[in-house]
Amino acid sequence: MNDTPQHPTANTNTAWTPGDAEELYAVKTWSAGFFGVNDKGHVCVHPLPGEDLAIDIPEVIDAAVKEGCSFPLILRFQDIISARVRRLNLTFREAIDEAGYEGEYRSIYPIKVNQLHEVVAEVMEAGKPFNLGLECGSRAELMAALALVSDDTLLLCNGVKDHSMLTLMLNAQQLGQQVLPVIEKYSEFEQLMVLADQRGLVGDKAPRLGVRVKLSTRGAGRWFESGGSGSKFGLTVPELVKLVHELEKRRLREHLALLHFHLGSQISDTQVLRTAVREIAQFYADLQERGVPVQYLDVGGGLGVNYGGSYGGEYEDVESSINYGLKEYANVVVFAVKDICQERSVPMPTLLSESGRALTAHHSMLVVPLLGVHRPDAPPMPEPLAEQPAVVKRMQAAAKEASHVHTRGKLTEVIHDAQEAQLEAEQLARLGYLNIEHLAFVESLYWRTAREVLQRFAALDIEPRPAEQLELEKQLTDLYLCDFSVFQSILDHWAIGQVFPVMPLDRLDEEPRRRGQIVDLTCDSDGKISQYVSSNANKAWLPLHDYRPGEPYYLGVFLVGAYQEILGDAHNLLGRVGEAHVYASADEPGNFWIEETIKAISIKDMLSTVQYFPSDLDRRMTELIRRKIEAGVVKPAEGMRILNNYTKRLDDSTYCDTDSVAAPQG
Numbered sequence: 001m002n003d004t005p006q007h008p009t010a011n012t013n014t015a016w017t018p019g020d021a022e023e024l025y026a027v028k029t030w031s032a033g034f035f036g037v038n039d040k041g042h043v044c045v046h047p048l049p050g051e052d053l054a055i056d057i058p059e060v061i062d063a064a065v066k067e068g069c070s071f072p073l074i075l076r077f078q079d080i081i082s083a084r085v086r087r088l089n090l091t092f093r094e095a096i097d098e099a100g101y102e103g104e105y106r107s108i109y110p111i112k113v114n115q116l117h118e119v120v121a122e123v124m125e126a127g128k129p130f131n132l133g134l135e136c137g138s139r140a141e142l143m144a145a146l147a148l149v150s151d152d153t154l155l156l157c158n159g160v161k162d163h164s165m166l167t168l169m170l171n172a173q174q175l176g177q178q179v180l181p182v183i184e185k186y187s188e189f190e191q192l193m194v195l196a197d198q199r200g201l202v203g204d205k206a207p208r209l210g211v212r213v214k215l216s217t218r219g220a221g222r223w224f225e226s227g228g229s230g231s232k233f234g235l236t237v238p239e240l241v242k243l244v245h246e247l248e249k250r251r252l253r254e255h256l257a258l259l260h261f262h263l264g265s266q267i268s269d270t271q272v273l274r275t276a277v278r279e280i281a282q283f284y285a286d287l288q289e290r291g292v293p294v295q296y297l298d299v300g301g302g303l304g305v306n307y308g309g310s311y312g313g314e315y316e317d318v319e320s321s322i323n324y325g326l327k328e329y330a331n332v333v334v335f336a337v338k339d340i341c342q343e344r345s346v347p348m349p350t351l352l353s354e355s356g357r358a359l360t361a362h363h364s365m366l367v368v369p370l371l372g373v374h375r376p377d378a379p380p381m382p383e384p385l386a387e388q389p390a391v392v393k394r395m396q397a398a399a400k401e402a403s404h405v406h407t408r409g410k411l412t413e414v415i416h417d418a419q420e421a422q423l424e425a426e427q428l429a430r431l432g433y434l435n436i437e438h439l440a441f442v443e444s445l446y447w448r449t450a451r452e453v454l455q456r457f458a459a460l461d462i463e464p465r466p467a468e469q470l471e472l473e474k475q476l477t478d479l480y481l482c483d484f485s486v487f488q489s490i491l492d493h494w495a496i497g498q499v500f501p502v503m504p505l506d507r508l509d510e511e512p513r514r515r516g517q518i519v520d521l522t523c524d525s526d527g528k529i530s531q532y533v534s535s536n537a538n539k540a541w542l543p544l545h546d547y548r549p550g551e552p553y554y555l556g557v558f559l560v561g562a563y564q565e566i567l568g569d570a571h572n573l574l575g576r577v578g579e580a581h582v583y584a585s586a587d588e589p590g591n592f593w594i595e596e597t598i599k600a601i602s603i604k605d606m607l608s609t610v611q612y613f614p615s616d617l618d619r620r621m622t623e624l625i626r627r628k629i630e631a632g633v634v635k636p637a638e639g640m641r642i643l644n645n646y647t648k649r650l651d652d653s654t655y656c657d658t659d660s661v662a663a664p665q666g
């Protein structure tokens with residue numbers, strides 16, 4: 001089992017180039033222009049759109065390691081955040097100009113998408129010229145946001161609101177901040193009015209508010225239940241009308257400032273969006289006509305990111321990709337509202353969108369080092385001397401047959417025979433009718449047969465590939481064990497099958513000839529990446545380079561800046577990973593500088609979150625070792641060495657030391 005190419009790509013005649021790698025990993029389809037492959041065969045990033053500046057990612061990794069970062073490592077390209085903020089706002093401005101829309105657009109950043117202070121600060125900084133606002137959905141988020149916003153920043157508060165949250169918001173309104181509670185349930189409105197009455201907030205001083213409306217339009221995509229009449233949030237139309245009556249009774253009709261809907265994240269089709277926008281725009285016009293001067297129309301989140309390959313449904317996982325670009329999204333919103341406002345002769349509102357994913361997904365990537373490669377097939381075995389049971393003979397026959405059949409029909413037959421024999425051998429062994437030597441022999445023959453049959457299938461070059469061939473490719477795939485946890489760093493891949501682009505960060509000037517599947521450190525069979533983005537027909541594995549022990553090999557997981565970092569779950573107590581925050585600058589060597597690094601969570605801190613406290617652990621270990629010394633199991637010096645080693649490890653990160661793993665190698 002050396003490095004016979006498992007996966008010679010279509011390009012076998014001409015020399016492999018970095019451009020071929022870019023093609024193979026479908027970089028152009030997901031990178032939004034931010035990532036590419038350079039002449040050295042390294043992945044590079046272009047964080048400043050419209051400028052030539054490129055940053056070599058392996059160079060950034062080296063610099064981060066010199067600054068003390070450990071793996072896995074998040075690299076944050078802060079300039080990409082500002083580029084996305086500008087792009088979204090300028091695109092809406094363009095659509096507004098083209099449509100002759102008589103109103104403006106403001107984007108609202110929902111901080112739940114990535115609450116890291118540096119990320120929110122970067123979004124706000126880039127959003128200043130565009131009057132960007134924030135959205136929060138819980139008390140903790142509200143408390144963070146209240147301290148960040150200036151007087152003219154719009155701050156929307158969705159989600160379930162209790163008495164204390166409403167009080168925080170009323171206080172902020174009293175201070176002159178532009179904070180709007182967005183009413184999700186009618187009882188919140190009642191509570192708000194009671195609070196206002198108690199505090200004597202009437203007339204001008206009465207609370208201003210927004211309303212989330214349950215539309216009859218349902219979203220399309222994984223999160224569709226967020227919209228539609230069955231959704232958890234929002235007022236029904238009768239409730240909205242009742243609320244308006246109540247405001248009118250209180251002479252507060254101009255205090256209803258905003259109408260909002262949210263269809264769910266990653267809208268996969270703009271048709272649904274158009275229907276929803278038209279629906280809410282009609283409600284808006286109705287309110288305008290009856291003299292309720294709603295100022296903002298908020299179309300919520302859902303602006304999609306193309307994670308998984310091409311536009312237009314060519315790629316099978318439609319919900320990981322989207323069928324529209326930013327411009328189309330903006331056009332749909334702007335034109336739909338304009339048409340209805342014109343038809344009904346009402347003023348055009350300020351448009352808001354709460355796009356979070358689209359602003360932050362691209363800016364961060366996860367670097368995971370390869371720890372070793374495991375090949376699932378068994379090494380060849382000598383034939384056992386004892387009398388061969390029938391099942392062994394059958395496997396031998398299949399193996400022999402495999403070496404001289406050529407047709408699709410025959411190959412299919414042979415592999416089915418081999419699979420049957422393998423299954424039967426396992427059953428017999430379980431019942432005690434086949435000994436371990438014979439079982440091992442059968443299994444080794446099975447793998448030899450499978451490899452042989454797969455090679456012959458590949459030589460036939462049948463398109464589309466037969467199911468047996470696809471299945472064998474998957475079975476005969478190398479497992480690339482990497483230093484990370486799916487549950488901590490790409491939870492959505494496990495939870496909802498969200499696809500993230502993954503590719504090697506170097507050696508891209510070399511053809512990747514192995515079939516690989518990436519598995520993580522957790523002791524869980526789900527701890528793996530099971531679907532890949534590539535131009536390869538089979539998405540169950542990724543073409544990767546052969547492993548060279550002792551030589552670092554890094555894989556990048558891209559577009560992880562939205563949701564993943566914050567959803568992360570401490571499965572197996574693998575905790576928060578380290579980070580390096582990178583800025584582009586043409587004046588620096590390599591075109592970048594690292595502004596800040598954040599250390600990964602230590603074992604000590606991770607354990608404390610589940611109530612194991614370092615002082616207690618230390619005390620128990622000290623006690624244990626004292627007893628062992630007293631009992632003469634170890635000498636005092638040895639005992640102290642063991643104790644010190646334990647204590648020191650508490651400060652380590654929760655992941656592996658990349659260079660000292662006993663790497664499995666097939």
Ligand SMILES: *Cc1c(COP(=O)(O)O)cnc(C)c1O
Nearest residue numbers: 262265266301302354355356357
């Ligand atoms: C989650 C959420 C968003 C963000 O949606 P994206 O698809 O990330 O843009 C916006 N608004 C509300 C109310 C949300 O719950």
